[in-house]
Amino acid sequence: MPGHDKQVFRADCASRPILDQIADKWSMLILAVLCAQPLRFNAIKRRLEGITQKALTQALRRLERNGIVARRVIPVSPVAVEYSVTPLGRTLQQPFAALYGWTVDHLPDIEQAQRDFDRRKNG
Amino acid sequence: MPGHDKQVFRADCASRPILDQIADKWSMLILAVLCAQPLRFNAIKRRLEGITQKALTQALRRLERNGIVARRVIPVSPVAVEYSVTPLGRTLQQPFAALYGWTVDHLPDIEQAQRDFDRRKNG
């Protein structure tokens, strides 16, 4: 991290809570599905196997509050709500893809390291 | 994420737990401080304002298990333990730096979005 090696380690660094809210379990996956196309609440939920309604609601609110996704209410009956990625959110695609690509590329190494570690501990 | 748009959304995708364990609150900061130089336990703790001993211990174990950091016991008295970044861990620097750079670059946008959102909700 050339250039900002000092501030980020301070508890009051402004980027810390952002990093926490954006680099979490579900946000990356939500952004990925929405980047392909805008989707409605339950459409997102169906695509993200394992997410609960509560977790999805919370993650979407957080992303909306941070300007990453937009929420549009379509006044039909029953109500339809469409979520889409904002221009700001699109700029996150590159960093996220890099991180995801890393996990895929190094998955064998990591799993090997885990086996080694567990064997050392257990015998 | 060109090329792997399908698997990651499945609950049993192998990269999911890795992503969870690596893109968490403290791992990025720990890796950043250790990339500059190997450090002992309390040296890391002093640099990461706000982390508890327990949280640091857990994060280091997880990083060690995944082959990201190495733990070396130096048999002096009292015991010294030095943590360093492995070659595998070094390859994570680029993706992490990209993500951190993003938060710094877009911090004003995000804070503005937060103010707008909060004002809409509260009035």
Place this chain on the structure above:
DNA sequence: CGGTATCCCACCTGATACTG
């Protein structure tokens, strides 16, 4: 359909004490 409200429990936290 897209949520909110509620309950309950696992977990994380912080503080403190103890050990090799």
Place this chain on the structure above:
DNA sequence: CAGTATCAGGTGGGATACCG
């Protein structure tokens, strides 16, 4: 120094029920 152990207390998640 570098942890582990323990306990109290608060937070968040899962399951369920209900609402516009």
